[in-house]
Amino acid sequence: MDTATVIWIIVGVVVVIAIIVVIAIVAARRGREQRERKRREDQQRAEEMRRDAEARAIDARENEAKATRAQADAQQAQVDADRLRQEADQRQAEAQDLRAHSEKQSRHADEIDPTVDTRHGGRHDDTATGAGTADERPAATEARRTDLPPQQGTDDRT
Numbered sequence: 001m002d003t004a005t006v007i008w009i010i011v012g013v014v015v016v017i018a019i020i021v022v023i024a025i026v027a028a029r030r031g032r033e034q035r036e037r038k039r040r041e042d043q044q045r046a047e048e049m050r051r052d053a054e055a056r057a058i059d060a061r062e063n064e065a066k067a068t069r070a071q072a073d074a075q076q077a078q079v080d081a082d083r084l085r086q087e088a089d090q091r092q093a094e095a096q097d098l099r100a101h102s103e104k105q106s107r108h109a110d111e112i113d114p115t116v117d118t119r120h121g122g123r124h125d126d127t128a129t130g131a132g133t134a135d136e137r138p139a140a141t142e143a144r145r146t147d148l149p150p151q152q153g154t155d156d157r158t
Helices: 002-112 137-147
Strands: none
Touching: none
């Protein structure tokens, strides 16, 4: 082998090694860039996830506050209902007391009134008012009907 051939072989080997080194450097640089890009994308995605988680935590606290307010409103409504029920019971008792007092006063008035026959449940004596007994009432009513003057507009005269 002559020296020129050996030199060309050595130059060829050096060129191939240089090409391999250049390819390795470019591949390494590209790998670093891809890893860096992936790291930035992952970091952005993580930040978005954190913001979403924070927004959901705020929503959860807001919903809890609304639930607490609704529960307090329900308890207040229950207290109001209990108060109204108590007031209604008190007014019902007052109404019954007034009714009992009124009946007592009416009975007392019946006892004082000489025209009331208290033997028959405190009813006015019909003889004092001129109505008579139950048997006499229809006859008295009939007698009053015949005593009435003719009604206007019922004359047959035209």
